[in-house]
Amino acid sequence: MEIKVKSLTSCEVAEGGGAISLGFEDVAGNAAAVSVSLNQVGALIMTLPGLLEAALKARYGDQSLRYAYPLASWAIEQSTDTTQRIITLQTEDGFRVRFSIPKAEQGLLGEALTQPTPEMSVRPN
Numbered sequence: 001m002e003i004k005v006k007s008l009t010s011c012e013v014a015e016g017g018g019a020i021s022l023g024f025e026d027v028a029g030n031a032a033a034v035s036v037s038l039n040q041v042g043a044l045i046m047t048l049p050g051l052l053e054a055a056l057k058a059r060y061g062d063q064s065l066r067y068a069y070p071l072a073s074w075a076i077e078q079s080t081d082t083t084q085r086i087i088t089l090q091t092e093d094g095f096r097v098r099f100s101i102p103k104a105e106q107g108l109l110g111e112a113l114t115q116p117t118p119e120m121s122v123r124p125n
Contacts, residue, residue, distance in 0.1 A: 003024075003026050003032060004026055004027045005024045005025070005026060005027075006024070006025045006026055006027045006029075007024060008023070008024050009023040009024055009031070010022070010033075014035065017038065018037065018038050019035050019036060019037050019038055019041075020035070020036050020038075021033050021034070021035045021036075022034045022036070049067070052067050053065070053066060053067050069089075069091050069095060070091055070092065071089055071090070071091065072091050072092040073090045074087065074088060074089050074090065075087070075088045076088075079100055081100075083102060083103055084100045084101060084102055084103070085100070085101050085103075085106060086098050086099070086100055086101070087099050087101055
């Protein structure tokens with residue numbers, strides 16, 4: 001079954017935290033909701049950024065396009081695993097994502113951020 005979404009109307013955590021619910025209105029004006037289990041939410045979140053970039057590239061025919069969120073703040077904290085730190089990146093509207101960074105990568109990231117822009121290159125890990 002394919003449902004064409006007109007607008008997202010709600011985002012909620014199910015009681016007990018076992019799932020999330022995304023409410024929406026379809027193009028015919030009908031209300032509906034999709035419930036996604038906690039186990040599948042992570043997979044969904046990891047998939048969406050890649051799909052967004054693929055859609056941009058397909059729509060505009062430009063493989064160099066990237067979808068970038070404007071950074072408003074960041075924080076670094078020590079993980080309970082002493083070999084890792086956690087970096088949190090956040091936009092002004094509250095979207096945030098966290099990454100754990102192994103010690104070896106922390107110094108490399110710091111160095112990359114201090115390099116002049118023209119000398120920067122993509123460094124796959």
